[in-house]
């Protein structure tokens with residue numbers, strides 16, 4: 001029997017609701033394939049602020065570092081929005097990403113055939129889309145110094161700084177080229193090199209690294225154009241590699257090609273312990289209503305099995321079960337369309353867990 005220790009941070013808002021459904025699916029996999037998943041509850045975000053007055057206490061970091069993976073819901077909410085920056089839930093999340101050293105955040109945006117009608121874009125634009133956004137996760141403007149709000153001569157000034165070193169760029173770009181080699185061998189690097197020096201360095205590094213991957217067809221796009229191209233002609237994209245803030249924004253945009261942000265999982269890798277979370281936030285507007293889509297969280301569990309535990313077959317079974325449940329016509333409200341069967345968060349989790357046993 002294989003044993004894996006998983007640190008579970010449910011976080012805030014819809015976090016606990018969707019994590020509970022993903023755990024159901026993991027338990028089903030464990031019992032069918034004779035694995036043991038041991039869950040270690042950890043506190044990050046608003047829930048940790050309430051309990052410890054700290055969005056990421058050292059004790060939680062230690063616990064996570066002793067586990068094989070971190071399975072994460074989402075953090076944040078209006079209750080904590082006016083706290084000083086150091087105490088905000090989001091600061092805890094940024095700190096744990098940095099502490100784990102997970103520099104690469106993989107965000108696949110794949111359109112299920114059954115959900116073509118759920119997208120706000122025309123079916124012919126979104127059908128067959130399979131994009132992988134490779135977002136740099138522990139550098140760039142979310143971490144650069146100096147930062148803060150200072151007052152000079154009675155005038156307040158807000159400062160953030162976008163910094164990337166050459167090695168930081170090279171490691172994420174190289175990984176993106178490697179991933180492109182395993183896919184359709186197309187890579188688009190997104191930057192703002194017409195304005196930002198940090199982006200010029202990014203572009204120079206991409207051009208240099210590209211020489212080691214002659215089979216990969218690559219291009220550069222400025223981020224404003226990339227945002228437009230994602231809705232104009234998303235099928236032109238295979239792998240998109242970009243920095244922290246551009247990747248954050250473009251992946252939320254890409255999620256709407258698939259029908260809902262509730263569909264997009266992610267894997268953060270490259271460090272000591274991998275971290276697996278949906279791309280969405282804590283969705284305070286629907287928290288507690290039982291209507292959140294748990295598929296992004298469930299697919300994040302599949303990514304954990306694949307990328308961290310090397311359980312490729314089990315990961316694929318989860319993906320197939322999701323596909324089958326969608327084919328049966330079940331939909332949470334965010335992906336609902338005419339003639340389909342509306343279900344709530346728990347029902348969707350139950351259906352996917354139950355369907356695991358029916359996957360061929």
Ligand SMILES: NC(=O)C1=CN([C@@H]2O[C@H](COP(=O)(O)OP(=O)(O)OC[C@H]3O[C@@H](n4cnc5c(N)ncnc54)[C@H](O)[C@@H]3O)[C@@H](O)[C@H]2O)C=CC1
Nearest residue numbers: 074075076077261262280281282283284285286292293334
């Ligand atoms: N990784 C994380 O923990 C993240 C945390 N946040 C935090 O989450 C809080 C809310 O941020 P928002 O900007 O509202 O972004 P959000 O991603 O939480 O929600 C955006 C919209 O998408 C909907 N949505 C999100 N996930 C859904 C799901 N699984 N099923 C159905 N609908 C879903 C929400 O209801 C909302 O209308 C903030 O405190 C923010 O800082 C935001 C993004 C990432």
Ligand SMILES: CC(C)CC(=O)C(=O)O
Nearest residue numbers: 090093094248279280281
């Ligand atoms: C809450 C932010 C710090 C991050 C975010 O929006 C994301 O990682 O998608």
Ligand SMILES: [Mg+2]
Nearest residue numbers: 248249252279
């Ligand atoms: Mg985001």
